[in-house]
Amino acid sequence: MGRKYFIKTFGCQMNFNDSERIRGILKTLGYEPTDDWKEADLILINTCTIREKPDQKVLSHLGEYRKIKEKNPKALIAVAGCLAQRAGWELVKKAPVIDIMFSSFNMHQLPELINQAQAGYKAVAILDEPPGDEDKVWEFPTERDNKYCAYVTVIKGCDKRCTYCVVPRTRGRERSRPLESIIDEVKRLVDDGVREIHLLGQNVTAWGKDLEKPLPFSELLYQVSKVAGVERIRFTTGHPRDLTDDIIDAMADIPQVCNALHLPVQSGSDRILALMDRGYTKEFYLGRIYRLREKVKDIALSTDIIVGFPTETEEDFGETLDVVRKVRYDQIFSFKFSPRPGTPAAEMDGQVPDEVKTERMARLLELQKGIMSEIARSYEGTVQEVLIEEAKDDGTFVGRTTTNRWVTVRGGGNILGKIVKVRITKASPFNLDGDLLEVVR
Ligand code: 5AD
Ligand code: SF4
Numbered sequence: 001m002g003r004k005y006f007i008k009t010f011g012c013q014m015n016f017n018d019s020e021r022i023r024g025i026l027k028t029l030g031y032e033p034t035d036d037w038k039e040a041d042l043i044l045i046n047t048c049t050i051r052e053k054p055d056q057k058v059l060s061h062l063g064e065y066r067k068i069k070e071k072n073p074k075a076l077i078a079v080a081g082c083l084a085q086r087a088g089w090e091l092v093k094k095a096p097v098i099d100i101m102f103s104s105f106n107m108h109q110l111p112e113l114i115n116q117a118q119a120g121y122k123a124v125a126i127l128d129e130p131p132g133d134e135d136k137v138w139e140f141p142t143e144r145d146n147k148y149c150a151y152v153t154v155i156k157g158c159d160k161r162c163t164y165c166v167v168p169r170t171r172g173r174e175r176s177r178p179l180e181s182i183i184d185e186v187k188r189l190v191d192d193g194v195r196e197i198h199l200l201g202q203n204v205t206a207w208g209k210d211l212e213k214p215l216p217f218s219e220l221l222y223q224v225s226k227v228a229g230v231e232r233i234r235f236t237t238g239h240p241r242d243l244t245d246d247i248i249d250a251m252a253d254i255p256q257v258c259n260a261l262h263l264p265v266q267s268g269s270d271r272i273l274a275l276m277d278r279g280y281t282k283e284f285y286l287g288r289i290y291r292l293r294e295k296v297k298d299i300a301l302s303t304d305i306i307v308g309f310p311t312e313t314e315e316d317f318g319e320t321l322d323v324v325r326k327v328r329y330d331q332i333f334s335f336k337f338s339p340r341p342g343t344p345a346a347e348m349d350g351q352v353p354d355e356v357k358t359e360r361m362a363r364l365l366e367l368q369k370g371i372m373s374e375i376a377r378s379y380e381g382t383v384q385e386v387l388i389e390e391a392k393d394d395g396t397f398v399g400r401t402t403t404n405r406w407v408t409v410r411g412g413g414n415i416l417g418k419i420v421k422v423r424i425t426k427a428s429p430f431n432l433d434g435d436l437l438e439v440v441r
Contacts, residue, residue: 025110076100
């Protein structure tokens with residue numbers, strides 16, 4: 001009987017894509033996936049440490065998964081990802097049940113680490129710096145669940161120094177993946193039936209600057225769009241400072257680039273933005289948004305907002321609400337400020353009490369709720385292009401618009417993986433319903 005692995009992933013899309021790569025590596029080693037950790041020979045947790053909550057979740061999961069060893073003493077427990085990178089041996093001391101530990105720096109070493117652990121050693125490979133041979137990881141295929149939409153990591157790490165953020169510590173400095181390696185993977189994915197390519201990086205708009213022959217991110221968009229079979233392109237996450245005019249022009253110019261952009265603002269207050277070291281003002285940010293709206297018609301925008309950054313006053317928070325009112329985001333991801341060990345903001349005076357964060361967050365969500373239902377309503381009666389990703393048991397299909405909205409589609413035939421025209425009949429903030437009109441391609 002083959003060996004089985006169980007994988008649990010926390011955190012962002014990049015971590016999710018790392019897990020797809022890890023699954024690909026495990027497949028080449030002869031492991032098969034299982035959804036039941038109790039029958040696994042290898043349990044792997046890909047961790048996140050962006051806020052305190054995901055840290056705690058990992059510890060509680062470890063507490064549960066350790067029971068595997070009672071039934072199967074040879075079973076291995078591996079911890080990967082950002083918490084592993086940040087906490088290192090400290091985490092193994094807290095949870096000695098861990099056999100293997102590595103991070104996004106050295107996923108390609110997983111085969112050796114498994115061998116070491118099987119030989120009875122603690123295989124903890126947490127490096128201070130990304131190793132010189134980390135590009136080897138691209139030689140492994142990914143294992144994906146979504147047949148039609150695929151993530152492609154194009155740049156690792158982050159050179160920005162936002163004072164609240166732990167990521168530069170966990171994912172290192174910016175390393176762009178070479179163009180050829182990206183295009184090779186995109187071609188392979190398209191051959192495999194993929195139609196939508198989602199380019200990923202902590203700071204994706206910085207891609208290309210550190211290459212031997214530097215290239216702008218807009219060039220990457222053009223190159224990916226030229227691969228035959230790529231019908232849609234998305235990218236996450238852009239930084240407002242790096243969203244240069246050439247990128248906005250490329251978004252307007254390339255038909256496959258989707259009508260959606262996630263552009264974290266974090267705060268609307270210039271004073272807080274300076275304390276965060278974001279490198280822009282509210283006016284600069286809004287300037288980018290107005291330019292986008294002018295060039296890319298009907299673009300749907302989403303953002304990240306941190307509520308209760310140290311010293312945030314009612315007036316500062318009011319500026320954030322003002323940005324939300326002006327931009328009218330399709331979606332907002334809001335977080336209470338969470339002090340992360342080793343970051344400057346964690347040490348700042350004027351930490352905001354939790355009740356205040358909770359109360360401000362509630363007001364932000366209330367404002368956003370109204371905006372979202374108004375935007376949703378504006379879809380009713382319109383015709384949208386939808387890429388169908390899934391067939392439901394009740395005969396309906398599910399897919400997304402180019403503005404990244406989920407649509408439940410009535411109407412038959414084999415439309416899986418097709419881009420279809422749909423008339424929207426009903427709209428709620430998180431889902432649209434519609435009738436199939438025709439298959440486009
Ligand atoms: N506290 C709260 N939110 C944070 N984020 C990053 N670091 C912190 C922190 N220390 C949020 C930011 C970022 C998103 C991924 O997580 O909004 O864009
Ligand atoms: Fe979490 Fe940030 Fe790491 Fe993503 S990069 S897994 S959000 S800590």
